[in-house]
Amino acid sequence: MAKVTVKREARLLLTVNAIRALEARFLPHIPLMQRAGAALANHLRRWAEQGHRIVLLCGPGNNGGDGLVAATRLHELGFSVTVVALEPSERISPEARTAWQDWRASGGETHNAPPPLVADRPPVIVDALFGIGLTRPITGPYREWIHWALSQTAIRVAVDVPSGLDADTGMRVGDAVFEAHETVTFLADKPGLHTHDGPDVAGVVTVYPLGLNDEIAAQCSQQQYALFANEESWDETASSAPASAGILLDRALFSPWLTPRKRNVHKGCFGHAVIIGGASGMHGALHLAARSALYLGSGKVSAITLAKEAPRFDPTLPEVMWPTALPQTVSAIAIGPGLGQTSDAVRWLEEALAVSVPLVIDADGLNLLAQHATLQRAVTERRAPTVLTPHPGEAAQLLQTPPREVQKNRIAAAVAIARRYRCVVILKGCGSVIATPHGHWAINPTGHGGMASGGMGDTLTGILVALLAQGWPCVAAAAFAAYLHGRAAEDAAQMEVGPVGLTASETAAAARRLFNRWIADGAPRAQPVRPLSDTPSFP
Ligand SMILES: NC(=O)C1=CN([C@@H]2O[C@H](COP(=O)(O)OP(=O)(O)OC[C@H]3O[C@@H](n4cnc5c(N)ncnc54)[C@H](O)[C@@H]3O)[C@@H](O)[C@H]2O)[C@@H](O)CC1
Numbered sequence: 245m246a247k248v249t250v251k252r253e254a255r256l257l258l259t260v261n262a263i264r265a266l267e268a269r270f271l272p273h274i275p276l277m278q279r280a281g282a283a284l285a286n287h288l289r290r291w292a293e294q295g296h297r298i299v300l301l302c303g304p305g306n307n308g309g310d311g312l313v314a315a316t317r318l319h320e321l322g323f324s325v326t327v328v329a330l331e332p333s334e335r336i337s338p339e340a341r342t343a344w345q346d347w348r349a350s351g352g353e354t355h356n357a358p359p360p361l362v363a364d365r366p367p368v369i370v371d372a373l374f375g376i377g378l379t380r381p382i383t384g385p386y387r388e389w390i391h392w393a394l395s396q397t398a399i400r401v402a403v404d405v406p407s408g409l410d411a412d413t414g415m416r417v418g419d420a421v422f423e424a425h426e427t428v429t430f431l432a433d434k435p436g437l438h439t440h441d442g443p444d445v446a447g448v449v450t451v452y453p454l455g456l457n458d459e460i461a462a463q464c465s466q467q468q469y470a471l472f473a474n475e476e477s478w479d480e481t482a483s484s485a486p487a488s489a490g491i492l493l494d495r496a497l498f499s500p501w502l503t504p505r506k507r508n509v510h511k512g513c514f515g516h517a518v519i520i521g522g523a524s525g526m527h528g529a530l531h532l533a534a535r536s537a538l539y540l541g542s543g544k545v546s547a548i549t550l551a552k553e554a555p556r557f558d559p560t561l562p563e564v565m566w567p568t569a570l571p572q573t574v575s576a577i578a579i580g581p582g583l584g585q586t587s588d589a590v591r592w593l594e595e596a597l598a599v600s601v602p603l604v605i606d607a608d609g610l611n612l613l614a615q616h617a618t619l620q621r622a623v624t625e626r627r628a629p630t631v632l633t634p635h636p637g638e639a640a641q642l643l644q645t646p647p648r649e650v651q652k653n654r655i656a657a658a659v660a661i662a663r664r665y666r667c668v669v670i671l672k673g674c675g676s677v678i679a680t681p682h683g684h685w686a687i688n689p690t691g692h693g694g695m696a697s698g699g700m701g702d703t704l705t706g707i708l709v710a711l712l713a714q715g716w717p718c719v720a721a722a723a724f725a726a727y728l729h730g731r732a733a734e735d736a737a738q739m740e741v742g743p744v745g746l747t748a749s750e751t752a753a754a755a756r757r758l759f760n761r762w763i764a765d766g767a768p769r770a771q772p773v774r775p776l777s778d779t780p781s782f783p
C-alpha cells in the first residue's frame with residue numbers, strides 16, 4: 245500500500261466509540277490490520293535501514309496484531325527484528341490470529357521477555373501492547389516490559405496509542421505508561437494524544453488513514469462545520485453528551501478571517517474593547533489584558549479598574565482609556581483579570597452581563613459566576629455570545645466538582661460547562677479544549693510548559709476580546725485566540741525567549757508579530773511597479 249502520511253492536516257479527532265463505529269463499517273471489506281501493519285513497517289523502515297535494531301513489544305489484542313504484521317514485513321525485507329510477546333490466547337481476533345500465523349511462517353523468533361540489547365546504535369522500541377482497547381492499569385509482564393523500555397537508551401515509538409494512556413481523555417491509566425518519542429496512529433487522530441498528559445506521552449503524532457482518506461476528510465469537514473456554524477443558536481434540543489468526534493485546531497481553519505486591512509478605514513471600524521478588573525494589588529492583570537487587546541488590533545481599548553487608588557492614566561499604556569463607567573459605544577467586554585470577589589466586582593459583572601455585546605468572563609469573574617445563582621441565570625439568558633475561559637480549578641468551581649474530575653475528562657467537562665451556562669468555553673491547560681453548548685469541541689495543539697506563568701491567562705483574555713471587538717464570530721475567536729496564544733509562545737521560544745521564563749507581555753508581543761505575519765502570508769501580492777528610472781530614456 246502506498247504510504248499516505250497526514251500530519252498537521254489530519255485534524256479529525258475520533259473517540260474510541262467513533263473509531264469502533266468506523267471499524268464496524270469498513271472492517272468486513274478492508275483488511276485494516278494488514279494496512280496498519282504495512283504503514284507501521286514503512287514508518288520503521290528508515291531506522292532499520294540505518295542499522296537500528298527494531299524491537300517490537302506485542303500485546304494480546306489487535307494492537308499486538310499490528311505489531312506482528314509490521315514485524316513480518318520488516319523480517320521479509322531482511323531487517324533484524326526482535327518480537328517480544330506472550331503466547332496468544334484462544335480468544336484473539338481472526339485478524340490477530342492471521343498476523344501470528346504469518347509471523348511464525350516467516351521464520352521470525354519470539355521472545356517471552358525483552359532480551360539484552362547490545363548495539364552501536366540505540367534500538368527502536370515499538371509499543372504494540374495496548375491501543376484503544378485499554379480498559380485498566382497495566383500489570384504483570386506487560387508492566388515490566390514498559391518499565392524496561394523506559395529504562396533503555398532508545399527511540400520509543402508507540403503504535404496507535406501509547407500503552408497506559410487513555411485514548412479519549414489523555415489520562416494516564418496506572419503507573420506503567422509507555423512514554424513515546426513518537427506515536428503512529430491509525431484511521432484518525434485521537435483526542436487523548438493532544439490534551440492533558442497526551443502530548444507529553446505521545447510525542448510527535450503521525451496519522452495513517454489506511455486508505456479511508458475520503459471518509460476521514462468528510463467527517464473532518466462535518467465537524468468543522470458543526471463547530472463554527474450557527475454558533476449563536478444554542479437550542480435546547482442538542483444532546484447532553486459531547487460529540488464523538490472533534491477537531492484539532494490548525495491555522496488553515498482561520499484563513500477566512502485573516503484578511504488584510506483596507507487603507508480607507510478608521511479606528512471605529514475595529515471596535516471598542518472594554519476590560520474590567522484590576523482590583524487593588526491586581527492592576528497588572530488588567531494592564532496585561534489591555535495591552536494584549538491593543539496589540540491584537542482593537543480600534544479602541546478602555547480599562548475599568550476596581551482599585552480606588554489607581555491613577556486614571558497609565559504612562560506605560562497611554563493608548564488605553566480609563567473610564568469609571570461603561571462607555572456608550574462598546575463592541576466587546578472582558579471581565580475578570582484581577583477583578584477580585586468584592587460586592588463591587590459582583591455589581592460590575594451584573595452590569596457587563598446586561599450589555600448585549602460579546603462578553604468574555606475570566607478569572608474571578610468565573611469564581612463569582614460559580615457562587616451566585618442570579619449571575620448564572622443572567623448568563624444563560626443573554627442573547628449576545630459569552631465565552632468562559634476557566635483553568636481546571638475554575639472549571640471545577642463552575643461544575644461544583646473536584647479539579648481532578650475535570651482533568652479526568654477535559655472534553656466532557658468543557659462541554660458540560662458550555663451546556664450549563666449556554667456559553668462557548670475555553671478549558672485552559674495542556675491541550676486547551678474549546679466547546680460549544682451543542683456538544684461540539686476542538687483541541688488546541690499549540691503552546692508549551694513555559695506558559696505556566698502568571699499573567700498568561702490575562703494575555704489570552706486580551707487577545708480574545710480584541711478579536712470579538714473586531715467582529716470575529718464567537719467560536720472562531722475563542723479557538724483562534726487559544727491557537728495564536730500557544731503559537732506565539734512557541735515562536736518566542738524559537739527566538740530563545742523562553743520557554744522557561746517567557747513572560748505574558750512577551751507572549752502578547754509575539755502574538756502581534758505572528759498575527760500580522762499570517763495576515764500578510766494570506767494576502768495576494770501585487771506585482772511591484774517598475775521604477776521610473778528603469779524606463780528607457782528618449783533622445
Ligand atoms: N479499530 C480498528 O479499526 C483498527 C484497530 N487496529 C488496532 O487494534 C487496536 C485495538 O485492538 P483491541 O480492541 O484488540 O484492543 P487492544 O489491542 O488495545 O487491547 C487488547 C485487549 O486487552 C484487554 N486489556 C485492556 N486493558 C488491559 C490491561 N491493562 N491488561 C491486560 N489486558 C487488557 C482488552 O480486553 C482488549 O480488548 C487499535 O488500537 C489498533 O492498534 C488496527 O489493526 C487498525 C484498525
Ligand SMILES: [K+]
Binds near residue numbers: 371375404406
Ligand atoms: K500501543
